[in-house]
Amino acid sequence: MSTPWKGNDDGAPTATSYADGQPATPAAPEWRRLSPRTLLVHCGWLGAPLGSLALTALATGGRITGGAWLTLAAIATAFAVVTAAGLIRWARTDFRVTGESLDVRSGLLTRRLRSVPLHRIRTVDLTASPLHRLLGVTVLRAGTAGSGEGSGELSLEALPVAEGERLRAELLARAATGAVAEDPVLARISWRWLRYAPLTFWVVGGVFAAGGSAYRALHEMGIEPWKLGFVRRAFEEFGTGMLWLTIPAALLVVIVLGTVGAIVLYVENWWSYRLEWADAGTLRVQRGLLTTRSVTIERARLRGVVLREPLLLRAGGGATVRAVAGGLGNKEENRKRSGLLPPAPRREAVRVAGGALQSPFPSEELTDSQHGRLIRHPRVALRRRRMRGLLFVVLPGSALLAGLGAAFTPVLLHAAWIYAVVTTPMVLWLARDAYRNLGHGIAGRHLVTRSGTFSRDTLALRREAVAAWTFTTSPFTRRAGLVTLTAAVAAGEEGYRIPDLAEGTAPGFAAAATPGILDEFLTRPARNGGPTPAA
Numbered sequence: 341m342s343t344p345w346k347g348n349d350d351g352a353p354t355a356t357s358y359a360d361g362q363p364a365t366p367a368a369p370e371w372r373r374l375s376p377r378t379l380l381v382h383c384g385w386l387g388a389p390l391g392s393l394a395l396t397a398l399a400t401g402g403r404i405t406g407g408a409w410l411t412l413a414a415i416a417t418a419f420a421v422v423t424a425a426g427l428i429r430w431a432r433t434d435f436r437v438t439g440e441s442l443d444v445r446s447g448l449l450t451r452r453l454r455s456v457p458l459h460r461i462r463t464v465d466l467t468a469s470p471l472h473r474l475l476g477v478t479v480l481r482a483g484t485a486g487s488g489e490g491s492g493e494l495s496l497e498a499l500p501v502a503e504g505e506r507l508r509a510e511l512l513a514r515a516a517t518g519a520v521a522e523d524p525v526l527a528r529i530s531w532r533w534l535r536y537a538p539l540t541f542w543v544v545g546g547v548f549a550a551g552g553s554a555y556r557a558l559h560e561m562g563i564e565p566w567k568l569g570f571v572r573r574a575f576e577e578f579g580t581g582m583l584w585l586t587i588p589a590a591l592l593v594v595i596v597l598g599t600v601g602a603i604v605l606y607v608e609n610w611w612s613y614r615l616e617w618a619d620a621g622t623l624r625v626q627r628g629l630l631t632t633r634s635v636t637i638e639r640a641r642l643r644g645v646v647l648r649e650p651l652l653l654r655a656g657g658g659a660t661v662r663a664v665a666g667g668l669g670n671k672e673e674n675r676k677r678s679g680l681l682p683p684a685p686r687r688e689a690v691r692v693a694g695g696a697l698q699s700p701f702p703s704e705e706l707t708d709s710q711h712g713r714l715i716r717h718p719r720v721a722l723r724r725r726r727m728r729g730l731l732f733v734v735l736p737g738s739a740l741l742a743g744l745g746a747a748f749t750p751v752l753l754h755a756a757w758i759y760a761v762v763t764t765p766m767v768l769w770l771a772r773d774a775y776r777n778l779g780h781g782i783a784g785r786h787l788v789t790r791s792g793t794f795s796r797d798t799l800a801l802r803r804e805a806v807a808a809w810t811f812t813t814s815p816f817t818r819r820a821g822l823v824t825l826t827a828a829v830a831a832g833e834e835g836y837r838i839p840d841l842a843e844g845t846a847p848g849f850a851a852a853a854t855p856g857i858l859d860e861f862l863t864r865p866a867r868n869g870g871p872t873p874a875a
Contacts, residue, residue, distance in 0.1 A: 462667030483667030714779030
């Protein structure tokens, strides 16, 4: 004799028991709620306006103007609205993991149910800002196959940390698991790498960006930085001093501040960094000091890696590594989540890239099957780079300074020829460096391409990941006999360029890299010697 079916509060059947020993029917998974601390996370935005009011009161000696009171009233109103909206959102959002899918229900008037099959989940990202860590919660983002501009991503905010870890394990349980033959840990942080932190253009640009942000913040609080006494005195002393001393001193201060800022950001972003194979099918990156991040990438969705060498970092012998993988979100999210290695020695970057690919990374000139190296591009590509540099850098600047000199002061005429003399060899050197960095080839299962001078990028991409090819020309490149190939990939930046190939060899290279995609567009010699369309 068996007991009848019973339903739970949601109307889903519960497990039944049988007196005759037959197996019970599995119960439907229960719907789970987010942590109530979600409401406190939603109120975190109050820190900036309240801090602004406090600084304003401090700067004005405790006097709060009528505008400040209006701002405080607006903050109070917004707080009530945001709190009510957050409460409704928390009360009407729940989720569950069944044997086949992750289901999320949300919405007040219009109820929305999103159900994603577990076998389509490719990456799981746990992120915790300082506020999240203070409250003991984390944000879980699950990226799915084919996720483009965030449409394929599910996000659960403010889960307790332990529950987030358990849920990630549940979501990745469908991934192919198994023992890793070698040491699963590919890399750990080494603080000797801190010497590479300042080797970026943002050492200088970041200082001006931070100064601009501070100026806007002070201006919104009603404080004019130029009217502050110490700021005015500093500019007066700078203007009256010897410029051949004050200008280098100012540059030195900017570089020192930028270096300190770069080191602080490096520590914040890569604290407790660890790259490892969690199992035979899952690559995991963990990092972060104040804001922690743990990103998992399914091996089947890892399409390749990019060895990136910005100009200053390359001069210091360093490089970084990024993953080319599906399910990491839109381009902005992909940039945040695809990092596999911080700025580190190039040898270490090559080793980590090979570990991620689980095959030797083709880091040097080695992929032409006949000569064992990357295929060089036609020399006309060098002439194009020289011409572009002269036309778009040297000529406009020189002409502008010369025109201003003719109109206002002869001093700028001297500045014009000095500018031309200084920038011409610089442009020619950069053009030659950009040309020397050009190369492409095939290394086993991978398509390899390298280009760039301000950032030299070496891409190793799985050949089967290329979905389509785009051939791009302009009147100038057609005249030079060049063509740019773009490999369309459902991962990473979604398109990777191979610039300035010889027009006659580009179709053959694309066809050799990805057999079958271009066959119907190619022509082959007929037996009588004439060309005939391919079948």
